[in-house]
Amino acid sequence: MTLPALLIVDDDPLIRDSLRLILADEFDIHLAEDRPQAIRLLRDMASPPQLALVDLGLPPTPHRPEEGFRLITELLAHSPNIKVITLSGQNEESNARHARTLGAFEFVAKPCGPETLRALLRDALRIQQSEQTELADSKSLFGIIGNSQPIQAMRSQIELYAQTPYPVLIEGESGSGKELVAAALQRLSGKPDASYVILNCAAISPNLLESTLFGHAKGAFTGATNAQSGFFERAENGTLFLDEIGEMPQELQAKLLRVLENGEYQRVGEATTRKSNARIIAATNRDLKLAVRNGAFRNDLFHRLSIFTIQVPPLRNLGEDKLLLLEHFQGFYASQAQRPAFKLDPAALEAWKRYSFPGNTRELRNIVIRLTTKYPGAEVNVRQLESEFDPQPETTGSTQTDxxxxxxxxxxxxxxxxxxxxxxxxxxxxxxxxxxxxxxxxxxxxxxxxxxxxxxxxxxxxxxxxxxxxx
Known part of the structure; x- marks a missing residue:
């Protein structure tokens, strides 16, 4: 049986080797010493790892958490389903909370016992598998929870645009559920058996992205021992979902524009022109209009991609939907863990309503997982709940000093x-x-x-x- 892949990122070689020795019998280990090496490893892997252990204090600022925070963001941009656990000597509570807000599954202070770490990794893997099953078994055509006006408006847009052949651009913050909108557009397209192919543009090395999209001929470049079809061919007459489209290199943007305009493209190293009937859905958490103004994204491509645009609202704007999501995930994770669900006392419930959830639904889901683990069947008070929240920026008052x-x-x-x-x-x-x-x-x-x-x-x-x- 194939072992689940685990990426370990730590600048201390002794810690990396120790963790590999401890965990190699249960996981397929991949090691990196800093953020750039971790990203290169990810892009070279055939499929993203299920799990990642990340030290917050990474070069070039090993005594500060910013590089680790940045890596958490990039890992989840690469693969939204990856479970990231921060294993760090920087065990300040504010760092732990912010890592979770960014999407980390859990924060563990060094040193951590081997069995504790194993148990945490197993739990993360089990929860990941249950989430994938939930998505696959979803009976809802939308898979999108909420009754607020922004969610209802977004559902109406999905229904309106789903059966058109034109591109759709999905914009929204990290963790807001853009991939759910893309999947809903495909399910409602009227082509239930058509292929649905997903490519994360941030997950592929820029020099390999063209080959990944369009395919390549045998001998087109070093290592191209066989001809290979690309994602446009695999999508055939279905849908190609290009996630993180804002990360696409400019030289490739022109070739994507050509496909959008006339359906024509060529494999790398091949003169034959091929045709694609795939419908394009793109998503980004970047402000593409700003990227166009800054010269980082082609204006003509932006207008072709955004014939229809769907804005995924941030969770802070969804009012009572925070409670619907709480109820949904409470029941789901309690069932998966086979333990009674926790409850929030009245003060905690008010705090839940007030909290802005800067990490959006991904953050909310992870908070529910942790509360389910810590307080099964118990009533959670406001102090216990707020210890899971990211500390809000402090405002400094005015000074009377001249x-x-x-x-x-x-x-x-x-x-x-x-x-x-x-x-x-x-x-x-x-x-x-x-x-x-x-x-x-x-x-x-x-x-x-x-x-x-x-x-x-x-x-x-x-x-x-x-x-x-x-x-």
Whole structure:
């Protein structure tokens, strides 16, 4: 029997080797020492791993959690079904809560006993399998829970657009359920037996994406020992769902535009023109209009993809639907765990209604899983519930201190370094923006009011400044 794949990302070789030794009999282990190596590994794998163990403190900032947070976001963009467990020495409660908000299944502080870790991985795998079964067995044509006005409007759009042959662009935040909308469009298309092919553009290395989409001829490049069909051929007369379309390289965007305009494409290394009748559904959590303005996405492709657009509303705008989702997942996970469901006391229920769920439905689902495990059959109070929430950004009150006198006092004390102060402020604003954008550099740049390239330059300048201070 094939072992479930487990990706372990830790910059300490001793920890990586120890975890492999402990877990290799039960899991197919893949090791990476930092975020870029982990992403390269993912893109080279035939299918994404079911599980990931991620250390938050990764290079180039091993004493800070930002790189780990960014990797959690990228793993879930690569494969929304992957169960990510953060195993970290950075065991501050705020880090644990934010990792969960980003979509991590659980946070475990180092050191962690082998049997505890095994049990947690088994639980994550069992829950993942039950979620896939739930989706496959769903009797609802939509599979979308909610009675709020935004959800009803979205259902109406799905019904209206489902049986047209034109592209649909699905926009929404991470964890909001864009893949459910795509699946509903396919189920209502009037072609129940037509193929439905899914490609995550963020999951494939840019130099392999063209071959993956269009196929390649034998000998087209090193390693192409046989001719290979692409996803357009596999979709045939059905639907091709291009998730994370905003990550598609610009040179490939022109070739996708050609297929959308006349259905024509060529395999890599082949002169023969082929035709595709596949209907395109695309999804993104990026602001493609902003990407067009910044020159990162083709304007003509954007307009072809967005003939019909569906906005998936964030959970914070869905009011009482938070309670419907709570009830649904309470029953589902209690049944899967074969234990009684927890209940929220009145104060906790009010806190649930007020919470914004920045990680959307994915965060809500994970909170229900943890509460089901911790408090089976019990009444959960507001303190227990809020310990699962991501701490909200604090607002600083106004100060009565005269700014000019405060500056004079600091300067007269001596030892002042203007570069240090400016870099410190810049770093804090960038860190906060990256957290609010869940690691998405484009969104963080938008929050900061600067271009993405400027943000990269500022981040690089901060790293250089820190390195100079160490020297």
């Amino acid at each position: 700014p000019s006198s405060e500056v004079r006092q600091i300067l007269l004390q001596g030892g002042f370094d203007l570069d240090d102060m400016l870099m410190g402020y810049t770093a804090r604003y960038i860190d906060t923006a990256m957290e609010l954008a869940h690691g998405n550099v484009s969104e963080a740049a938008k929050l900061l009011g600067i271009a993405r390239t400027t943000l990269y330059s500022r981040m690089e300048a901060i790293q250089k400044h820190k390195a100079q201070k160490v020297q």
